Amino acid sequence: MRGESRLGQSGTPKATGQVDLIGAIHRPLRCILNPVQTLNHHHLYHFWTVVREGGVTRASEKLNVSQPTISGQLRELEEALGEKLLARSGRTVVLTDIGRTVYRYADEMLDLDRELMEAVKGRPTRPGRLAVGVAMVVPKLVAYQMLEPALRLPEPIQLNCVHERPERLLAELAIYGLDVVLADAPAPPAVKVRAYSHLLGECAVSVFGTEPLAAAHRKGFPRTLDGAPFLLPSEDSALRFSLEEWFRKTGVRPRVVGTFEDSALLDAFGQAGAGLFAMPAAIEAEVRRQYRVRVVGRLRSVRQRFYAITVERRLRNPAVIAISERARALFG
Numbered sequence: 001m002r003g004e005s006r007l008g009q010s011g012t013p014k015a016t017g018q019v020d021l022i023g024a025i026h027r028p029l030r031c032i033l034n035p036v037q038t039l040n041h042h043h044l045y046h047f048w049t050v051v052r053e054g055g056v057t058r059a060s061e062k063l064n065v066s067q068p069t070i071s072g073q074l075r076e077l078e079e080a081l082g083e084k085l086l087a088r089s090g091r092t093v094v095l096t097d098i099g100r101t102v103y104r105y106a107d108e109m110l111d112l113d114r115e116l117m118e119a120v121k122g123r124p125t126r127p128g129r130l131a132v133g134v135a136m137v138v139p140k141l142v143a144y145q146m147l148e149p150a151l152r153l154p155e156p157i158q159l160n161c162v163h164e165r166p167e168r169l170l171a172e173l174a175i176y177g178l179d180v181v182l183a184d185a186p187a188p189p190a191v192k193v194r195a196y197s198h199l200l201g202e203c204a205v206s207v208f209g210t211e212p213l214a215a216a217h218r219k220g221f222p223r224t225l226d227g228a229p230f231l232l233p234s235e236d237s238a239l240r241f242s243l244e245e246w247f248r249k250t251g252v253r254p255r256v257v258g259t260f261e262d263s264a265l266l267d268a269f270g271q272a273g274a275g276l277f278a279m280p281a282a283i284e285a286e287v288r289r290q291y292r293v294r295v296v297g298r299l300r301s302v303r304q305r306f307y308a309i310t311v312e313r314r315l316r317n318p319a320v321i322a323i324s325e326r327a328r329a330l331f332g
Helices: 016-035 043-053 056-063 066-081 097-120 142-151 166-174 211-217 236-251 263-271 281-291 318-331
Strands: 002-006 086-089 094-096 129-133 159-162 180-183 195-209 229-233 255-260 277-280 294-308
Touching: 043 056, 043 066, 043 097, 056 066, 056 263, 066 229, 086 318, 094 097, 094 277, 097 159, 129 142, 129 166, 142 159, 142 180, 142 263, 142 281, 142 318, 159 166, 166 180, 166 195, 180 318, 195 211, 195 281, 211 294, 229 236, 229 263, 255 263, 263 277, 263 281, 277 281, 277 294, 281 294, 281 318, 294 318
Parallel strands: 002 195, 129 159, 129 180, 229 255
Antiparallel strands: 086 094, 180 294, 195 277, 195 294
16 A cells, blocks of 8 residues: 655654653554463564564574474464464565564564663663665755754664665565655555655756856756756656656757766766766755856756655654655755
């Protein structure tokens, strides 16, 4: 099930204390387990490891126990819960809907176990974590602008960023390895992930180039883009599609010097003067300052959008809400 929505939260939930968090974890589990009163943590840990490692074979190697032992403990956990947690998909196993829920709580419970041990030993507990997947096509300046407010929350967090292709990030999101994915397009229907795509905002794009390139193509823009050296994002980028659609409608045919899956590499080539390149107009000043390039002109009819993809229909994580609020301020 997928949904797309423009965010409309007006407030940020208060940070939850550790005692409340433990209650929040165990209350839903009590509902799942009723009338079972206890849960074997070894079973949970083995289940969590199977999901993280991608199967029983790898989990058994990781834990140095036999495959039948792990399979038996998985069966016992499913019997205790009265639900099927894993299903076969070819040679691998995938989480069922209830399996996703149990995995999320298991992950949080194991984190709390580690924190408890650190606290007992008199060591400071770690800050909360925010695991963010950033699609490779998302400009790094945009990602930084959106993520920076999460580091200034009253409750400190540790930001863990993964830079990958969207489909791999969505696969990690599906098993709750990530809290949110930042992308330039909604989750595609072909990807079988239960996720919701929240539109963060959109803006026009500006074309940038080094001083010589900008001077040569500024006068008469955008017609001067015809035959001009140009750097394009990869084909799976929404910006690439929008630019090519604009080229087709206007009859402008730039000379494509190169295409890039990684936006940071594209920016590096643009900074070196290999060709003109397009970036969101909302971060014009930052692009000019960081890459020491000039604005050639703006393509106001070419729009670039950014999305926060989560497993939640409505955002609740305070850090993700802070990201969405910054994005709305950035893109208007």
